[in-house]
Amino acid sequence: MLTPEERALVFNTDWLRMKHGIMDKVMHLLGQVQDAITILPAWQQWPEAAPVRSLGAKISKGERYKDLPYVILDYPRLFSREDIFALRTMFWWGHDFTATLHLAGHSLARYRARLESARPALEAAGAQLYILEEDPWHHEIGAGIYQPLSAVAQTGWEQALDKDFVKLARSFDLGEWEQVVTGAAGFYGEVLAVLKGA
Template sequence: MDRVKLQFSKEESVLLTDPSFILTKNRILARISEMMGAISEEEVKMAGLLREQLPPEVFQFPPKLSRGEQYQQLPWLMLDFPRVFQEPDQLAIRQFFWWGKLFSSTLVVSGRHKEAVLHSDLKQWPDLYICVHASPWEHHFEADNAQLISSLSDEKYRSICKKEFLKLAFQLPVENWEQAPEFFIQSYSRWMQLLVRS
């Protein structure tokens, strides 16, 4: 019978009996979701203006907004456009909100898209991160996943670029939430610069 007893801390008891926290959380997520929906419309417009210069795969699928509750036990929202995940030529731009942590914008490429991006000067942006993890689908910015390109030796940078995929990222601390729309648009514009064919 001991196994079925419920025990909560004082803090947990307060939250358990107060629905306002969950209702507030739902309102916050709804507002961020609405903002991301508007961002997706801007992304489609930006890409459309460059249609002749971008890989046709950019337009293969429409934007997709997803949400979940358990990325490292915290809620998240995610906008993908473009979203081509088939090997060998992956091409995805992901705008991500992670509750209590950050907003991030990532570009994931492989195959010919990776080779095209590597012809650009990625060191032009001192706030640009590169994925050092074996998987491109982790979204945190701990040192075992993402490192500033500007902090890497040339040798380490070249080694990272030999992986099958290339994942680049910008981040915005969640405390700077007012800047999120501008951050997403600016990041998307930077990704477009890398994808435009000369």
């Protein structure tokens, strides 16, 4: 049986139309993030031969990440069994936007030393370190999942870089909607400059 609250919603189409409108705006916003990445100096100077340059952007959306709607932009993106290199921007309904660098396999091996030596720049960019040991597919920023890099001991940072994958992220409050594009692009610009060795 429907609860009184559910029964009221069944007859109300306005909230659903508004939700669809919001999701369309999120898709547009993530398209702007992609455009902003393409003009970052570090990305424009990225080697043309790098495998990650040949794959276009991918936007996916769904209704049930922990029971709430989401939209994800992966750009640039490379996902294979042996290699992950992705900048993942995610909108999660009711929570936040996140900008994430995800490296594993060949890409992590290639950039591990640069990440290790660039810790101060990553801290200054507001990076948080993913601290779960096994599963790299949690996306929310929160206690027990991410920790500000500035609060991670040096031994913890070194151990994190010795794992099979590393994720660094920065979150943006939903109230900062107008700053998401510049904020995410700024974070990605810092991250890409570190990886490129600029």
